[in-house]
Amino acid sequence: MPALDSYFGVMLDTGASDLHLSVGYPPMLRLKGDLVPHGHQPIDAPTMHRLLDELLDEPTRARFHKERDLDFAYSLPGPGAEVRARFRCNYLYKHTGPGAVFRTIPSKILSAEQLGLPTQVLELAKRRSGLVMVTGPTGSGKSTTLAAMISWINHERAGHILTIEDPVEFVHQPVNCLITHREVGSDSPSFADAIRSAGRENADVILVGELRGPETMRLALQLASYGVLIFATVHTNSAAATIDRFINVFPAGQQPAIRGMLGESLAGIVAQQLLKRADGSGRIAAHEILIGTNAVSTCIRENRTSMIDSIIQAGARDGMQGMDATLDRLVREGTITAQDGLDKALDKATFAKQPHVSSQLDMPIE
Numbered sequence: 001m002p003a004l005d006s007y008f009g010v011m012l013d014t015g016a017s018d019l020h021l022s023v024g025y026p027p028m029l030r031l032k033g034d035l036v037p038h039g040h041q042p043i044d045a046p047t048m049h050r051l052l053d054e055l056l057d058e059p060t061r062a063r064f065h066k067e068r069d070l071d072f073a074y075s076l077p078g079p080g081a082e083v084r085a086r087f088r089c090n091y092l093y094k095h096t097g098p099g100a101v102f103r104t105i106p107s108k109i110l111s112a113e114q115l116g117l118p119t120q121v122l123e124l125a126k127r128r129s130g131l132v133m134v135t136g137p138t139g140s141g142k143s144t145t146l147a148a149m150i151s152w153i154n155h156e157r158a159g160h161i162l163t164i165e166d167p168v169e170f171v172h173q174p175v176n177c178l179i180t181h182r183e184v185g186s187d188s189p190s191f192a193d194a195i196r197s198a199g200r201e202n203a204d205v206i207l208v209g210e211l212r213g214p215e216t217m218r219l220a221l222q223l224a225s226y227g228v229l230i231f232a233t234v235h236t237n238s239a240a241a242t243i244d245r246f247i248n249v250f251p252a253g254q255q256p257a258i259r260g261m262l263g264e265s266l267a268g269i270v271a272q273q274l275l276k277r278a279d280g281s282g283r284i285a286a287h288e289i290l291i292g293t294n295a296v297s298t299c300i301r302e303n304r305t306s307m308i309d310s311i312i313q314a315g316a317r318d319g320m321q322g323m324d325a326t327l328d329r330l331v332r333e334g335t336i337t338a339q340d341g342l343d344k345a346l347d348k349a350t351f352a353k354q355p356h357v358s359s360q361l362d363m364p365i366e
Helices: 004-014 045-053 058-067 119-125 142-156 191-198 213-225 239-248 252-265 294-301 305-313 323-332 338-344 348-353
Strands: 018-021 028-031 034-037 069-077 083-094 097-105 130-135 159-165 177-183 205-208 229-234 266-276 283-291
Touching (some): 004 018, 004 083, 119 142, 119 283, 130 213, 130 252, 142 177, 142 205, 229 239, 239 266, 252 294, 266 294, 266 323
Parallel strands (some): 205 229
Antiparallel strands (some): 028 034
């Protein structure tokens, strides 16, 4: 048994979301959003090499030490032939030597109801075509939200679901859908190659782990315009920033055409932030939701994305909600603290001036 398996057991027993290993530091666990040491013994370089190499076969080990970076998924064995849990693994080199970050992939895919997702998010999963982007910083729960949406489709309709990831995280068992998981690196050379071939694989729903670069984005847009429902993640903090990031990846001469395609194909954007609960019992997700209405399509085509925030604020009837409005509600309900809400707010100055927020802050913002 690899020595790291004992650390993975500790993660499961304590409910840690992440494990950080660095030379010169003890193992660090992320518990309820905070990074805390596990023991006091720092890991030295020889121990680190031994820990990390045990999970790899010889060709992969050689590739990591040559390329100095590696992403993969690891399954922790359980009783008999069962898999107790899966982990997303990132190996890297830094100035002190090799290190790693491991993230727990829940063995059970939680439903939208169990996650407390807004009903509007589930409505996007009911679409038959279009591009749905789930955005947010690393560790905000994007993959968990997408897994719940894919699981709903798997249970509620018949079709072919194709996932393209690096690495494959949540493994869906077929219920009413045929499920195909493809891992970039082992099953396909790149995201672009996998998406390009996806058009010939008769998929009704395609999950793209991350939209990387103009070619991947263009191919995803094309498939969405052909009548496929595309889910993808982007590392941005708001719906407006996601649209700008998407368009600005392309050269200026191509942007008008991309704006037209995105305006036509965008079904919605779910921007997600993860915050600590005020009572310390865990974390809760706050969502900004943009629905691809005619007004949104017009703003994208005419390069007026500065209007997106206003459309969201006025779009409650269409199922939209703003991030700051969501944070404000969570503060009013006492679910999160005013300081944590302020830290995640998009318009911090306005957010801090609200009486129920400023009264809780140690130093009110002018």
